Amino acid sequence: MESGEIDCVMGSDQADFENSIATQSKIRFELRLFRREGVDLRSLPVVNVGILANLPRPDVPLSSEIHWHDLRNLDQAVELLVAGRLDAIVGDVTNIRMYGRTEIVQADLPPVIIANLSLICRDTEPLREFVGGFDSSMGVSNLRQSQPDESRYTVMNGW
Structure with missing residues (x-):
């Protein structure tokens, strides 16, 4: 992401990426x-x-x-x-x-x-809107006011 060629990745730790924002919602694989x-x-x-x-x-x-x-x-x-x-x-x-x-x-x-992954994006205005829309579509509101332990999980690839 640092090179600017990739806007977003799925990852478990936002700290791995400088100047990034992450969804509050997580996808559980x-x-x-x-x-x-x-x-x-x-x-x-x-x-x-x-x-x-x-x-x-x-x-x-x-x-x-x-x-x-x-x-x-x-x-x-x-x-x-x-x-x-x-x-x-x-x-x-x-x-x-x-x-x-x-x-x-x-x-x-x-x-x-089990892997709980967030969508992690470069911190730009268009991508902040994208991350907010992603969280909203996953049923999470107040993106920046939510606490990490309030994250919603959506199970993907599971019964």
């Missing part, structure tokens, strides 16, 4: 485990989980031993899961649904990675 239909992850002694290589390894609420497999992209994850080479993959429901694979279902577990 939930990453979950997905498995093949009929596979009971809780009954497996070892669960092979595919995860994008740039993501942190989350705690998974299973008593099984977890073996992590770094993946390049979600296409690779879906391909390996469908082929039975992985027992589960980490992903979000929107991206998994776009593959149209009915044999891939969400595991009956809570989200394993």
Whole structure:
């Protein structure tokens, strides 16, 4: 953003960007485990989980031993899961649904990675109006008078 080529980014910490403003509303992204239909992850002694290589390894609420497999992209994850080479993959429901694979279902577990992101923009008058309009559309008013703990969250990519 400092170069002026990018106006806004989604991020978790406004302090990472100089001369910026951030929305009070946040978008919550939930990453979950997905498995093949009929596979009971809780009954497996070892669960092979595919995860994008740039993501942190989350705690998974299973008593099984977890073996992590770094993946390049979600296409690779879906391909390996469908082929039975992985027992589960980490992903979000929107991206998994776009593959149209009915044999891939969400595991009956809570989200394993949660990211609450704000829209962070360069501090210019037009972008201040944009940020205010974004917050307004998300149901947050009094942009500069709200306290951070009053932020509204909208869950994206989750059930």
